[in-house]
Amino acid sequence: MANLIDSITSSRVWKSFFRHGWPDDELNRSLVMTTNIFFHLHPVKVSRRSIRATYTWGLGVLAAILFVVLAVTGTLIMFYYVPSTELAYHNIIDLQTKVPYGQLMRNMHRWAAHGMVLIVVLHMARVFYTGAYKPPREFNWIVGVVLLLLTLGASFTGYLLPWDQLSYWAITVGTNIAGYTPLIGPKIRLMLLGGFEVGQNALTRFYALHIMVIPLLMTLLISLHLWRVRKDGGLAAQNIPERPDSRLEFQ
Ligand code: HEM
Numbered sequence: 473m474a475n476l477i478d479s480i481t482s483s484r485v486w487k488s489f490f491r492h493g494w495p496d497d498e499l500n501r502s503l504v505m506t507t508n509i510f511f512h513l514h515p516v517k518v519s520r521r522s523i524r525a526t527y528t529w530g531l532g533v534l535a536a537i538l539f540v541v542l543a544v545t546g547t548l549i550m551f552y553y554v555p556s557t558e559l560a561y562h563n564i565i566d567l568q569t570k571v572p573y574g575q576l577m578r579n580m581h582r583w584a585a586h587g588m589v590l591i592v593v594l595h596m597a598r599v600f601y602t603g604a605y606k607p608p609r610e611f612n613w614i615v616g617v618v619l620l621l622l623t624l625g626a627s628f629t630g631y632l633l634p635w636d637q638l639s640y641w642a643i644t645v646g647t648n649i650a651g652y653t654p655l656i657g658p659k660i661r662l663m664l665l666g667g668f669e670v671g672q673n674a675l676t677r678f679y680a681l682h683i684m685v686i687p688l689l690m691t692l693l694i695s696l697h698l699w700r701v702r703k704d705g706g707l708a709a710q711n712i713p714e715r716p717d718s719r720l721e722f723q
Pocket of ligand 1: 528529530531532533535536539592595596599602604605609612613614615616617619620623694697698701706707708709
């Protein structure tokens with residue numbers, strides 16, 4: 473039996489999958505982390521403090537999970553939705569009343585979108601109150617700010633897509649407000665709407681932004697964000713002394 477196990481684990485096929493031995497020493501433990509795409513996202517070592525649930529409250533991970541839920545449900549909705557002023561409204565009604573699980577899909581997409589705005593804001597507050605934005609994490613804070621803006625942008629552009637009264641007037645008001653930006657306001661409004669009022673051009677632009685431009689940028693930036701967490705030495709909690717009265721010391 474031992475011979476059989478030995479010949480399997482020393483075969484080329486086995487070694488092409490598992491490029492390190494059993495993780496029972498320092499070297500193999502770090503090889504497990506660095507050669508596995510999923511574990512690779514984590515630092516090889518983490519401090520006990522930084523994995524305390526009450527340090528991050530799981531908010532960053534929750535935001536990432538909501539992003540995945542939005543991508544999956546959004547892709548499913550795209551099978552039934554045409555971004556046309558004639559069809560969009562009826563597509564959404566049909567999605568809710570005729571497509572199996574369509575209502576569930578739409579509700580999941582909508583609630584995950586609301587949830588993501590809330591969770592990202594809470595995550596930002598957590599990062600701020602634990603001082604985790606300070607060097608060397610200031611670059612990741614900036615990446616985070618862009619992610620927050622993109623999250624809000626995704627919400628705003630998605631709002632128009634059902635093409636009902638609520639979305640029509642919300643985007644009319646929203647783009648009018650953008651139009652009051654000093655100097656560049658009218659240009660921004662024209663660029664967003666592709667005209668002087670909310671119509672087919674606006675719907676086409678908002679759709680392109682919502683399903684392609686913003687999600688693509690967010691995917692790239694979330695990857696950069698997580699990579700930076702690792703490169704900056706894991707979560708900032710490792711700098712926090714473990715004493716109960718340590719709050720003042722890390723600020
Ligand atoms: C799509 C939105 C976002 C996602 C998916 C995301 C994801 C994450 C994750 C998974 C972590 C590590 C675990 C955690 O802290 O919970 C993290 C850490 C961090 N995030 Fe975000 N984040 C987002 C938005 C933001 C925003 C808006 C900011 C600030 C403006 C920000 C700043 C940071 C910083 C500075 C860290 C390092 C924290 C530390 O070392 O303790 N992130 N993020």
